[in-house]
Amino acid sequence: MRRALADFARALLRASTWRLALRGLGRQPRRSALVIAAVAIGLSGLVFAMALQFGLVFQMAETAIRTEIGDLQVHASDWRESAPLEQRLAQAPALRALRALPLLRGVAPRLRGEGLALSPRASVGVRVLGIDVAREPSVTTLARLVASGAWFGVGERRVVIGEGLARRLRVGLGDKLVLSVQDARGDLTGEAFRVGGLLRPPSRGLDESVVLVRLGEAQCLFGVPGEISELALAVHQAEALEAAKRAAATALGAGARVETWRELQPLLVAMIAMFDQVGWVVYAAIFVAMAFGIANALLMSVFERTREIGVLMAIGMPPARMVAIVVAEALVTVALGVACGFALGFGAVWLVRDGIDLSAWSEGLRSFGVPTRLVPIVRSGDVWSPLWVATATALLASLWPALRAVRTRPAEALRRI
Amino acid sequence: MAVVEAKNVSKLYAVRGIETRALHEVSLAVGAGEFIALAGPSGSGKTTLLNLFGALDAPTAGVVEIDGQDLARLSRAQLAALRLAKLGFVFQAFNLIPVLTARENVEFVMELQGVPAAERRERANAQLAELGIAELAEKRPLEMSGGQQQRVAVARAIVSQPRVVLADEPTANLDSVTAEKLLDQMERLNRERGVTFVFSTHDSRVIERARRVVRLRDGAVVADEHVAP
Numbered sequence: 253m254r255r256a257l258a259d260f261a262r263a264l265l266r267a268s269t270w271r272l273a274l275r276g277l278g279r280q281p282r283r284s285a286l287v288i289a290a291v292a293i294g295l296s297g298l299v300f301a302m303a304l305q306f307g308l309v310f311q312m313a314e315t316a317i318r319t320e321i322g323d324l325q326v327h328a329s330d331w332r333e334s335a336p337l338e339q340r341l342a343q344a345p346a347l348r349a350l351r352a353l354p355l356l357r358g359v360a361p362r363l364r365g366e367g368l369a370l371s372p373r374a375s376v377g378v379r380v381l382g383i384d385v386a387r388e389p390s391v392t393t394l395a396r397l398v399a400s401g402a403w404f405g406v407g408e409r410r411v412v413i414g415e416g417l418a419r420r421l422r423v424g425l426g427d428k429l430v431l432s433v434q435d436a437r438g439d440l441t442g443e444a445f446r447v448g449g450l451l452r453p454p455s456r457g458l459d460e461s462v463v464l465v466r467l468g469e470a471q472c473l474f475g476v477p478g479e480i481s482e483l484a485l486a487v488h489q490a491e492a493l494e495a496a497k498r499a500a501a502t503a504l505g506a507g508a509r510v511e512t513w514r515e516l517q518p519l520l521v522a523m524i525a526m527f528d529q530v531g532w533v534v535y536a537a538i539f540v541a542m543a544f545g546i547a548n549a550l551l552m553s554v555f556e557r558t559r560e561i562g563v564l565m566a567i568g569m570p571p572a573r574m575v576a577i578v579v580a581e582a583l584v585t586v587a588l589g590v591a592c593g594f595a596l597g598f599g600a601v602w603l604v605r606d607g608i609d610l611s612a613w614s615e616g617l618r619s620f621g622v623p624t625r626l627v628p629i630v631r632s633g634d635v636w637s638p639l640w641v642a643t644a645t646a647l648l649a650s651l652w653p654a655l656r657a658v659r660t661r662p663a664e665a666l667r668r669i
Numbered sequence: 670m671a672v673v674e675a676k677n678v679s680k681l682y683a684v685r686g687i688e689t690r691a692l693h694e695v696s697l698a699v700g701a702g703e704f705i706a707l708a709g710p711s712g713s714g715k716t717t718l719l720n721l722f723g724a725l726d727a728p729t730a731g732v733v734e735i736d737g738q739d740l741a742r743l744s745r746a747q748l749a750a751l752r753l754a755k756l757g758f759v760f761q762a763f764n765l766i767p768v769l770t771a772r773e774n775v776e777f778v779m780e781l782q783g784v785p786a787a788e789r790r791e792r793a794n795a796q797l798a799e800l801g802i803a804e805l806a807e808k809r810p811l812e813m814s815g816g817q818q819q820r821v822a823v824a825r826a827i828v829s830q831p832r833v834v835l836a837d838e839p840t841a842n843l844d845s846v847t848a849e850k851l852l853d854q855m856e857r858l859n860r861e862r863g864v865t866f867v868f869s870t871h872d873s874r875v876i877e878r879a880r881r882v883v884r885l886r887d888g889a890v891v892a893d894e895h896v897a898p
Contacts, residue, residue, distance in 0.1 A: 266780075565725075568750065568781055570781070
């Protein structure tokens with residue numbers, strides 16, 4: 253077996269094997285062109301679909317990370333999202349501990365709480381997010397999402413809310429609203445604010461149910477001066493995420509829990525994994541169909557050339573060489589198909605490199621944090637995976653016809669007309 | 670010692686359960702340098718015997734040897750190697766590889782033998798020239814006449830310097846002038862280079878030139894005549 257494989261490998265390295273394979277394809281140019289076209293169309297569709305799919309997933313993750321979560325978050329070790337005020341961190345020591353970490357690009361302290369936003373015309377249950385107005389832009393893009401008004405402006409007691417929440421409360425810029433909350437001691441309290449800016453965020457949650465308040469004013473409102481619920485952190489390089497997590501955990505000590513966005517957003521991670529798995533299913537479906545097409549074409553080719561195969565065997569062609577010629581023919585077919593498929597697929601990606609406008613479905617998409625402009629992204633795996641899978645497909649698809657060719661008895665083959 | 674030898678060889682074909690006897694206990698030894706014709710009517714078993722000599726088929730009973738080597742003991746790959754090293758074939762229907770030029774067809778056998786590229790080109794050109802078809806070197810089979818294709822087939826068969834050339838009805842598809850020319854060249858190769866030729870034929874022109882004629886009928890040897898040159 254090992255010797256047969258070595259003979260096959262040697263035969264595959266011979267120039268004449270490839271010359272025969274190439275010329276073999278030219279015998280039935282229309283059939284060869286059809287198989288190559290099938291491979292090319294399948295692959296180009298796959299490349300384009302995978303680029304769009306990854307672009308979608310990447311943008312969903314980016315949206316979540318850049319608009320709210322950050323790359324990492326720090327909470328008190330027993331902090332629970334359902335009771336955000338219960339466990340808190342001391343703001344100043346936490347900031348001091350993280351100040352010297354070179355892997356971090358930004359640190360934004362936040363205080364989270366829940367409450368009721370009341371306007372003269374409506375009331376809505378909201379999440380109150382106290383943010384450091386100066387530090388927050390080093391971690392998230394919230395400040396850049398202001399559609400009208402200002403990122404808090406200069407006056408005191410200003411809030412920034414989403415356009416969606418403004419519609420629900422029926423308020424506009426400069427209008428007053430009251431935040432009624434239960435403070436850390438459990439007492440009901442409230443403060444009046446004016447709407448300083450309106451956001452147009454990509455996710456519905458942020459748009460319709462979050463009120464951004466200055467950190468100091470939020471700490472007063474909830475009665476926790478100098479304390480925070482979390483620190484959102486941004487890293488310089490995504491590859492350094494785990495290293496930054498370890499460094500932050502070491503710097504902050506045992507009382508703090510550092511989590512990556514992957515740990516904080518398991519649903520998103522599961523969705524990304526599911527998209528990848530669906531991608532492999534699509535790969536498999538396309539390449540299995542491709543394999544049948546190639547195998548069929550090769551089988552027809554071998555059948556038509558039975559007599560010629562008999563001649564080749566009569567003149568002493570070794571079986572390994574015969575297999576190599578059939579395999580080479582399949583590889584050439586697939587290589588041409590892959591080349592054309594890549595040209596078409598990447599060409600299509602290039603044509604929509606600025607993104608596909610999905611604003612017609614923006615309302616539905618925002619519920620899932622999907623941006624309204626879908627930009628395709630090609631990963632290196634989108635190039636290499638089809639190459640490997642295509643090569644494996646060609647090898648598998650050619651196996652049957654190759655074995656059929658080798659098993660042909662020369663005398664019988666020579667009798668074929 | 671015989672170059673090829675059949676010892677009590679029988680061959681049965683089974684088609685849809687019906688057995689047909691193609692050869693029955695045939696024994697025949699072909700010595701080096703012979704120019705021998707296996708003659709007989711259609712169905713007499715001459716092509717079957719030629720296929721057995723050429724290791725293209727296996728006998729139902731009996732032994733076929735090439736240079737004393739029992740073919741039944743060889744694997745598929747070993748049989749291929751043996752054919753490559755010791756046998757050359759010329760077929761009735763020429764059977765050149767259609768996608769290769771005349772020179773490439775001739776070179777191909779040498780390439781399988783591992784002859785270096787420069788040497789095989791030189792030998793292929795010389796062989797084509799010797800058979801008077803040097804000008805066809807770059808033509809593909811479909812661009813050649815039947816006689817030209819058969820000469821290329823002869824060139825392919827002998828360029829690898831085989832011990833024996835097995836020719837199955839080589840003149841059957843040729844006009845008489847072309848057939849005579851081809852036979853002249855084969856005779857010359859036999860005389861000058863000592864190449865052994867075994868023909869399966871019912872063409873009287875071939876039989877007249879053969880120095881030994883083995884006649885078959887119904888799968889058995891009925892006559893084995895040595896003809897004086």
